[in-house]
Amino acid sequence: MQFDAQWLLLALAPVFLACIGWEAWHLSRTRPRTAPNAAAADNARYTWPDTLCNAALALMHQGADKLAWLVAVPVYAYVYRHFRLVSWQPGFVAWFALFVAQDLLYYAFHRASHRVRWLWAAHVVHHSSERLNLSTAFRQSLMYPVAGMWMFWIPLALLGFTPEQVVAIVLVNLAFQFFVHTQAIGKLGWLEYVLNTPSMHRVHHARNARYIDRNFAGVLAIWDRMFGSYVEEDAREAPDYGIVKPLASCNPLKATFHEWLAMARDFARMSGWRSRAAALFAPPDWCERHDALGLAPVTAAAAHARHVVPENDTEAEFGSRNP
Template structure:
């Protein structure tokens, strides 16, 4: 975990620089690729995924190290060829796990957050799941384990493979000639994120596009069919924690409401979007049947709320980065408490971005947790040693934030709660 924290502390600033460069280039090209609240939501989603990983909230049913120890038939030395095989093997696993996430009802909840943005830009690449806690795809690693690819090699290659998927989340790069036949390019991945019927569930590869061509899921980007991004049934919230569980909540509701016991069981493993007939008739979903009818979600925040949301996100990012760079100095309990506080922090300000009244109790909980952690720790997790005066800054921010939340909810007419939380919680494919 220390290696993971160190790798992220290097990678995240690099990602942010590229996001800024993309925005500058888009403005010069007179294109809009970012919307403020959507970008904040994407960056906040990336923070929740980082916090989940730092807390160690991932359960492997069977670890790769155990698997390779039990089934390896070769003893491969750590040469450059092993790293190449590991990269290809991880990409093969990535294709099939990605395909299962798209095709199976319950598994879609593990992936919906990545598709939830109605924009397509580098920041949306950071929308990563916190709901995929249990590693269910261990069986896909069996071919690699048979070959005897060492676990330590996989541990090195896996984050590299993940980070290599960042760059192609952009609308600013067109088709790339011969590379279109080898790698996943921005054009290929625009298709993947689109809700147009012709593009749905296509281009599932992560690095090498030939998996899609081999297994029949390839679709070229068509000039006459510009991609429309998002999910068929919009999530209608900026809150990444809600987005992570919208589909799961919808499945629970359908399983509860249906009268058919067989449907209560099979709904979880049917194709994504499948619903029991009696429930679908009584509780129909609204969704974009025609992608070009899409109306993008907009909570219509005032200029001051937009500015305050950026302030909140930047402070949250600073705190998450503090956890990363000081990770080796923290006890596990400190990491857990800090991370839980940050989850509440993110929930509170993204709820405020929605102008949802739940922002008030969330903010109160954040304030109380912040004061309690300050007292318990005798300061703010040693931040005072890095930034003089940091303790007072944190306490001041917590107080101001509480006041600002009440002010914004009172001043800006909030949307009806049904259109913010419950509606979002019934979102599906």
């Protein structure tokens, strides 16, 4: 991959803004506030508080990301120089291997971000809006470097890809995902079996019981089907966006830090190192399930959340939208 992805993303910035402008115009014409199902229509529309919050979060994330690469790139370089398993010849085969490997690692990162509270504390920012439109793609956390997102790409250096290639493919993967954050595009036929699509990603952002913690794809849809996390969007059940306990704020600082503060409080109230470690690294709803067993007081909000967020596949696979 012989190009600088930073320049690619800079070139795409006007495209992203143009797409947001088109979507806002399109939604204002096709989904008016006076529609019979006004609530469903409104969660696609743009509002200034939500959109400005998304923009502020994007700027904060970009600043943190640039600093994170200063730490991550030397780590990738060290692993590449001393431990790489393969030396690739430039060409399509190397690019395809890099693309598939990174997309699989993104799936692993994304799924872990819903199952490990430390990672969820950063990722919850992206899910905290009760709207879904293209500007939601900008809703990212400056805490991703602290959570450890960059560590998920170390295996790419081990597989013989240079730090420049690692950074490039990560940014390209994230750029693709901008286009799936929309309600203006329906299902895309056979592409639903191959790529992450708007329909597939609407499910991922929903907090409905049957949709929650599903569809973790970056670019390729195959991983969700292979690993049992795929759910199809059902026309009979419109996605309800957001997290189980609504943030109820467009303050970017609150969006960024509310789960870190909640996690710190839970850590402080737990007794014993096992419980404290679980408060940080167990699934996001572990503390409430811990309370439900009578090991700590059960609050009304916790009791309500246990009824709102049922199990999906297994006892462990539920409830990550609960900050």
